[in-house]
Amino acid sequence: MDLQAIADDIVRDLAPRLGEGKVADYIPELAKVEPEQLGIAISTVDGTTYQAGDAQTIFSVQSISKAFMLTLALGKVGETIWRRVGREPSGTAFNSIVQLEHEHGIPRNPFINAGAIVVTDIVLSGHRPREAIGEFLRFMHYVADDDSLYIDEKVARSEQRTGYRNYALANFMRGFDNLKHPVDHVLGVYFHQCALAMNCVQLSHAGLFLANRGTNPLTGFSVVSPRRARRINAIMLTCGHYDGSGDFAFRVGLPGKSGVGGGILAVAPGKASIAVWSPALDETGNSLLGGVALEMLAARTGWSVFGT
Numbered sequence: 001m002d003l004q005a006i007a008d009d010i011v012r013d014l015a016p017r018l019g020e021g022k023v024a025d026y027i028p029e030l031a032k033v034e035p036e037q038l039g040i041a042i043s044t045v046d047g048t049t050y051q052a053g054d055a056q057t058i059f060s061v062q063s064i065s066k067a068f069m070l071t072l073a074l075g076k077v078g079e080t081i082w083r084r085v086g087r088e089p090s091g092t093a094f095n096s097i098v099q100l101e102h103e104h105g106i107p108r109n110p111f112i113n114a115g116a117i118v119v120t121d122i123v124l125s126g127h128r129p130r131e132a133i134g135e136f137l138r139f140m141h142y143v144a145d146d147d148s149l150y151i152d153e154k155v156a157r158s159e160q161r162t163g164y165r166n167y168a169l170a171n172f173m174r175g176f177d178n179l180k181h182p183v184d185h186v187l188g189v190y191f192h193q194c195a196l197a198m199n200c201v202q203l204s205h206a207g208l209f210l211a212n213r214g215t216n217p218l219t220g221f222s223v224v225s226p227r228r229a230r231r232i233n234a235i236m237l238t239c240g241h242y243d244g245s246g247d248f249a250f251r252v253g254l255p256g257k258s259g260v261g262g263g264i265l266a267v268a269p270g271k272a273s274i275a276v277w278s279p280a281l282d283e284t285g286n287s288l289l290g291g292v293a294l295e296m297l298a299a300r301t302g303w304s305v306f307g308t
Ligand SMILES: NC(=O)CC[C@H](N)C(=O)O
Pocket: 061, 062, 063, 064, 094, 095, 113, 159, 166, 191, 194, 258, 259, 260, 261, 285
């Protein structure tokens, strides 16, 4: 299978559709991103990376950070995490507050904003916010084997000023005693993790441990056990695209985590980690062409967790 040709073909085939969708504008810094871009990087478990299009352009990972923060939090508190956050798909938007009252401040899953804010609260335990941000960034350097990754302060501050819904979610959960630290501290860390800047190549490297039973094949570094990698993949499959998760499973058939910056990390277990990026989003807040690119990739490679 010629993965380089597949990546090149996808970028070429989608060129006429660049600009479809809408760039996220509720975070002012993200509204400035040029929509007509598309990148793809495929890193296989045998250690080769294929790339095409804007695969080396840096973008804001936003909610893709939630998969890595979940990994960190599981490392700290293990399975007790599930006392404070569920693992069922929500069927609601990423920033929805409606279920929280019925479910007594326990968010449905760690990938909607409410759940991710709880996960951040867990990572913050025993730290100052600055230290927790540092721990997250060091973890990303480790999993991606790349010390050049950085957090874009401008993006973090932009969201800090306008993240009204996230303040509402966090205050609500604090009211239910499901946040242990001051709301400002938790959201300070959350906005910084979301503002992590990466390109597709770096992101595909960072996701390799999930495709390779918990160990990064580029470095041999063990990140999590095979069982934990499998479980994180399961949550990515069921919850990684908010109320678009069912459609993503249907069309692509791979665990995936999206972000409003337009990136998607997808995992083909035992085969590859794939990162795509195209900033314009569909109505569920997921990258429109990124999703189409992964659909093409899955069709052309036969990679799907549901069979070939
Ligand atoms: N879906 C996303 O990427 C959302 C992340 C964004 N930082 C927010 O909290 O709104």
